[in-house]
Structure formats: C-alpha cells, structure tokens
Amino acid sequence: AQSVxxxxxxxxxxEGALVLLRCNYSSSVPPYLFWYVQYPNQGxxxxxxxxxxATLVKGINGFEAEFKKSETSFHLTKPSAHMSDAAEYFCAVxxxxxxxxxxxxxxxxxxxx
Amino acid sequence: NAGVTQTPKFRVLKTGQSMTLLCxxxxxxxxxxxxxxxxxxxxxxxxxxxxEGTTAKGEVPDGYNVSRLKKQxxxxxxxxxxxxxxxxxxxxxxxxxxxxxxxxxxxRLTVV
Numbered sequence: 001a002q003s004v005x006x007x008x009x010x011x012x013x014x015e016g017a018l019v020l021l022r023c024n025y026s027s028s029v030p031p032y033l034f035w036y037v038q039y040p041n042q043g044x045x046x047x048x049x050x051x052x053x054a055t056l057v058k059g060i061n062g063f064e065a066e067f068k069k070s071e072t073s074f075h076l077t078k079p080s081a082h083m084s085d086a087a088e089y090f091c092a093v094x095x096x097x098x099x100x101x102x103x104x105x106x107x108x109x110x111x112x113x
Numbered sequence: 114n115a116g117v118t119q120t121p122k123f124r125v126l127k128t129g130q131s132m133t134l135l136c137x138x139x140x141x142x143x144x145x146x147x148x149x150x151x152x153x154x155x156x157x158x159x160x161x162x163x164x165e166g167t168t169a170k171g172e173v174p175d176g177y178n179v180s181r182l183k184k185q186x187x188x189x190x191x192x193x194x195x196x197x198x199x200x201x202x203x204x205x206x207x208x209x210x211x212x213x214x215x216x217x218x219x220x221r222l223t224v225v
Contacts, residue, residue: 009153032211043117043203043216044156051211090155094210099163100146100171101214103155 023091136204
C-alpha cells in the first residue's frame with residue numbers, strides 16, 4: 001500500500017520568506033510523486049512531479065521539490081513567498097502497481113504582508 | 114480548450130433524494146476519476162474508470178454508482194442522498210495512471 005503524510009496542516013509565512021512544505025511517502029515500489037495546488041473555490045492544478053528522473057524537480061510559479069529516497073521525502077520549497085501563493089497544497093503518490101493516486105491531507109499556506 | 118468540466122457547480126439535496134453529477138473531458142483521456150474532498154482528509158477516491166465501458170471501486174464507493182458509456186463522460190450517481198455525502202466532489206482525468214491528473218472545478222453538494 002502507498003500513502004502520503006503531510007506534516008503541518010497550516011503554514012504561515014511572511015511575504016518574501018522561504019516556503020517549506022513537508023511531505024513523506026510510503027511506497028513498496030519506486031514512487032511517482034506529485035504536488036498539486038488548490039486556490040479557493042477551484043480545482044487542483046499540478047505544480048510539479050517526480051517520475052524517477054532528476055531528484056530535484058522544478059515546477060511552476062518558482063516552486064521546486066527534492067526527492068530523497070533515504071528519507072522517503074518529497075518536500076516542496078519556494079525561496080520567496082508571494083501573496084498569490086496563499087492556497088492549499090497537496091502531496092500525492094502513486095506507483096506502477098497501484099490504480100490510484102493517494103493524496104495527503106493538505107497544507108494551507110497563509111502569506112502575511 | 115475546456116479540459117475537465119463538471120456540472121452542476123452547486124446543489125442542495127434533501128435526504129433520500131437522488132442526483133447525477135456529470136463530468137466531461139475533451140483531452141481524449143482513458144482514465145477518469147471521482148474524488149470527494151472533506152476538510153482535513155485530502156481527496157479520497159470514490160470510483161474510477163480505465164476506459165469506456167469500464168468502472169471500478171475506489172476507497173469510499175458506498176452510496177455511489179458510476180457509469181462511463183462514452184469515453185469523454187463519467188457520471189457519478191447518488192441513489193439516496195445522506196448528510197454524510199455533503200462534500201465537494203471533483204472529477205479528474207489522465208492519460209495513464211502515472212501521468213498528471215487534470216481536475217474539474219468541483220461540485221459543492223449539501224445534503225440536508
């Protein structure tokens with residue numbers, strides 16, 4: 001079975017500060033990992049994905065994530081937060097043996113002026 | 114380029130009523146999914162389909178039925194709505210199990 005744990009349901013950062021969202025996964029075979037963002041009253045859209053190529057993955061809007069197999073982690077970062085980054089972020093995992101994408105509980109990001 | 118379109122966007126049902134949520138995608142994707150989103154629980158898979166005419170149960174299928182008569186459409190039915198089915202429902206589609214899923218805008222359903 002596969003699963004994802006997102007540490008921290010709420011994160012508050014100042015504008016211009018580092019954004020760090022933590023995601024740890026469990027998968028019995030090599031994982032495919034995704035970060036999605038959900039703005040208020042909207043659907044989810046893909047930020048970035050890891051599919052066994054480079055371990056440092058760059059996504060849209062200045063976000064990036066690093067796959068660390070030894071730590072079973074896929075943390076999301078952005079060097080400098082912008083007000084428009086306020087949203088809910090979901091980490092998700094799947095693999096070649098499973099039929100579904102498993103989502104974490106989500107982390108809500110608030111950006112302070 | 115519409116992507117994934119869900120109708121309706123909002124609905125209020127009385128307990129015991131039935132309804133159908135429609136999902137349409139224009140990307141020729143084989144895989145389609147129905148999720149429900151509840152606070153603090155992320156997204157949970159209700160049913161999914163790996164192609165026209167096929168459907169399968171996800172994590173939380175009880176109380177729901179689905180049909181995929183056409184490749185571009187995936188319908189979610191509630192035969193007898195219950196307050197526990199109050200949620201936001203998302204449809205998604207993807208080219209394969211391992212590729213990006215594209216999501217609709219969601220349907221906010223309240224059962225009273």
